[in-house]
Amino acid sequence: SASIDIAVIAGDGIGPEVTAEAVKVLKKVTAAEGVELTLTDYALGAEHWLATGQTLPEETIQALRGHDAILFGAVGAAPGDTRIPSGLIEREMLLKLRFSLDHYVNLRPSFLYDGVASPLAAPGTIDFVVVREGTEGPYVGNGGVLRKGTMHEVATEVSVNTAFGVERLVRDGFRRASERPRKKLTYVHKHNVLVYAGHLWKRTVEAVANDFPEVSVDYLHVDAAMIFLVTDPARFDVIVTDNLFGDIITDLAAAVTGGIGLAASGNINMDRTAPSMFEPVHGSAPDIAGQQKADPTAAILSAALLLNHVGYPGAATKVEEAVAADIATRNPAAARTTSAIGDAIAAVL
Ligand code: NAD
Ligand code: IPM
Ligand code: MN
Numbered sequence: 639s640a641s642i643d644i645a646v647i648a649g650d651g652i653g654p655e656v657t658a659e660a661v662k663v664l665k666k667v668t669a670a671e672g673v674e675l676t677l678t679d680y681a682l683g684a685e686h687w688l689a690t691g692q693t694l695p696e697e698t699i700q701a702l703r704g705h706d707a708i709l710f711g712a713v714g715a716a717p718g719d720t721r722i723p724s725g726l727i728e729r730e731m732l733l734k735l736r737f738s739l740d741h742y743v744n745l746r747p748s749f750l751y752d753g754v755a756s757p758l759a760a761p762g763t764i765d766f767v768v769v770r771e772g773t774e775g776p777y778v779g780n781g782g783v784l785r786k787g788t789m790h791e792v793a794t795e796v797s798v799n800t801a802f803g804v805e806r807l808v809r810d811g812f813r814r815a816s817e818r819p820r821k822k823l824t825y826v827h828k829h830n831v832l833v834y835a836g837h838l839w840k841r842t843v844e845a846v847a848n849d850f851p852e853v854s855v856d857y858l859h860v861d862a863a864m865i866f867l868v869t870d871p872a873r874f875d876v877i878v879t880d881n882l883f884g885d886i887i888t889d890l891a892a893a894v895t896g897g898i899g900l901a902a903s904g905n906i907n908m909d910r911t912a913p914s915m916f917e918p919v920h921g922s923a924p925d926i927a928g929q930q931k932a933d934p935t936a937a938i939l940s941a942a943l944l945l946n947h948v949g950y951p952g953a954a955t956k957v958e959e960a961v962a963a964d965i966a967t968r969n970p971a972a973a974r975t976t977s978a979i980g981d982a983i984a985a986v987l
Pocket of ligand 2 (some may be wrong): 714732
């Protein structure tokens with residue numbers, strides 16, 4: 639019988655506020671579809687570390703492996719919070735999950751909904767997806783420091799790119815491009831300067847392109863890609879890029895499509911050897927936490943990506959349509975609370 643078993647990691651700051659609304663919507667849509675929904679909460683994040691000293695114990699990773707998918711809110715302390723080492727939770731919990739569960743496709747769709755005010759004067763039709771590598775690059779923690787604290791300090795942060803890792807990501811990008819109407823793939827890097835990793839990416843894209851003759855391919859250096867993201871975002875269809883470039887590109891992509899409160903993502907293990915994890919692109923937003931000011935739409939759209947991944951594309955489409963219907967009625971002059979937005983989207987369902 640139809641059922642979904644989801645682990646919920648609400649996290650810190652606005653994480654619990656926006657996740658509550660995503661859960662509200664998931665309950666509504668699964669009930670309507672006759673799908674049995676099981677939710678298990680996991681306390682993890684900065685607050686959990688402060689209370690217990692634990693980041694992400696091995697037995698928690700094992701327990702998470704038993705679920706169909708993970709719904710994630712956000713983690714992280716406020717910048718300048720001295721009670722917690724900077725980046726500890728981000729590295730030892732969030733990135734550790736992405737790496738341990740082999741979330742190699744970090745999927746970040748960008749869509750400008752009708753009724754959303756873009757900061758761009760003439761945005762055109764924005765409908766692209768960033769396929770960001772999720773397990774390699776400068777994120778792997780391969781670095782070190784010599785003579786720390788002296789005038790002669792040397793710090794390295796080595797970007798690790800493997801043929802295996804780049805190939806599976808690039809192939810996923812081509813597959814997605816081949817299934818979209820425009821069938822266009824743009825790979826973004828900086829191979830004029832990053833000649834080792836950049837050229838591995840370049841050769842990989844050229845090789846995989848042979849298997850997808852229907853997909854048109856172009857390349858942009860990341861700096862120029864940022865120009866076009868602002869001057870002509872309609873040119874993009876599928877963007878494939880490395881972990882760090884993808885992080886930066888997708889915050890700008892969120893801004894041009896009406897704000898970080900709308901941007902959803904999936905950390906996807908396409909081989910399904912472990913559960914995938916779905917989360918808003920944004921962080922814990924300490925500046926607005928606890929005030930019911932956060933927009934839960936990104937979390938709700940992330941739940942739609944989850945439904946799609948676990949085999950309920952019809953339910954996913956219903957959630958996306960409910961979000962689109964709600965967005966079309968939004969009045970920027972009349973701010974709603976986080977839970978009011980969740981209620982409104984659930985009501986459409
Ligand atoms: P952030 O995304 O948390 O906030 C940036 C700005 O966007 C803030 O002004 C915030 O109020 C606003 N914002 C974010 N989400 C919003 C929403 N749903 N509705 C309305 N406004 C929203 O980024 P930051 O300030 O750089 O990071 C804060 C903390 O979050 C840090 O500890 C950081 O490491 C962490 N972080 C975690 C994740 C994650 O868990 N996936 C992602 C990014 C940052
Ligand atoms: C994101 C975040 C994370 C990232 C951080 C918090 C590790 O910025 O999900 O975009 O850089 O991937
Ligand atoms: Mn980010």
